[in-house]
Amino acid sequence: MQVCCNKRVFQATRRWLFGALLVLTAGLATVPVAQAHPHARFSYQLDPVLRDGAVVGLTVRWMLDPLTSLLALRGIDANRNGIADPEELAAFARLNDQLVSTQGYFLSLGAGTDTRPGFRVSRGLSAEQSAQRIQLSFEVTLEQPHRGPLTVRLFDASWYVALSADDPPLPAGHACQGSAALETLETQGWGAQPVPVVRLTCPGT
Numbered sequence: 001m002q003v004c005c006n007k008r009v010f011q012a013t014r015r016w017l018f019g020a021l022l023v024l025t026a027g028l029a030t031v032p033v034a035q036a037h038p039h040a041r042f043s044y045q046l047d048p049v050l051r052d053g054a055v056v057g058l059t060v061r062w063m064l065d066p067l068t069s070l071l072a073l074r075g076i077d078a079n080r081n082g083i084a085d086p087e088e089l090a091a092f093a094r095l096n097d098q099l100v101s102t103q104g105y106f107l108s109l110g111a112g113t114d115t116r117p118g119f120r121v122s123r124g125l126s127a128e129q130s131a132q133r134i135q136l137s138f139e140v141t142l143e144q145p146h147r148g149p150l151t152v153r154l155f156d157a158s159w160y161v162a163l164s165a166d167d168p169p170l171p172a173g174h175a176c177q178g179s180a181a182l183e184t185l186e187t188q189g190w191g192a193q194p195v196p197v198v199r200l201t202c203p204g205t
Contacts, residue, residue: 037190038162041065044154045166048176048200054145055176055202057122058152060107061137062163069133084129093127096136100125103156105138106163110151117150118143150200159187165196176202 042062049057064072076088084092100106101124109117123139154163165180178201182194 037159038156039160040068041162041164042068043164043166044169045171046152046169046178046198046200047171047174048150048202049139050175050202051145053203054147055142055150055200056145057139057141058119059137059139060105060154061135063130063166064134064136066133072134073129073132084134089127089129089134092134093125093136096127097125097138105140106154106156106161107140108153108155109142110153111146111148117146152198152200153183153195155185155195157185157188159190159193162193163195165198169198170200176200 042064044063045061047059047061048055049059072092073084076084076092078088078091079085101121105121107119109119111117119140119142121138122141125136125138127134127136129135154165156163165178167180169178169180170176178198180196180198183197184192185195187193
């Protein structure tokens with residue numbers, strides 16, 4: 001599913017980071033409109049789940065960029081103790097989950113020209129703090145175990161959030177291998193943009 005650019009969704013997306021991005025976008029008010037997007041940049045890492053040599057699921061981790069993390073941490077500190085407490089991070093994750101779940105978590109899978117493996121979200125967003133960064137993660141389960149190369153695309157068509165694959169896109173030491181290549185995709189109102197697509201290959205698949 002893709003983000004719709006109507007006013008209601010845009011306002012909801014602005015509330016996504018507890019108003020933190022309102023500060024950021026206000027700071028961008030003097031920037032030409034063509035340069036005003038994306039407002040946030042997330043890097044992501046994939047952790048394929050294997051069973052009997054087949055991919056049966058994925059854990060996806062998003063790391064918010066330093067500025068967005070800083071603004072969000074200020075926004076979620078409800079008790080003003082200078083710390084992102086577990087309950088504050090949990091509330092932050094729940095709000096984000098309500099919004100990105102309607103967008104399919106920006107996730108699509110591919111396997112070959114015409115094959116698009118189905119999946120369901122088995123665990124919604126959770127949040128944790130790592131140093132001064134916020135990490136969000138969720139888990140998906142494939143409808144059928146998948147053997148063979150699998151392509152993973154994370155793309156916000158509204159171009160409000162730019163998602164880029166980590167280098168490497170999989171955790172160190174994982175049995176699977178992943179490589180990212182740029183693919184040009186059309187955004188909603190912001191032209192064609194290069195988007196990383198990760199190709200996964202796993203032993204025995």
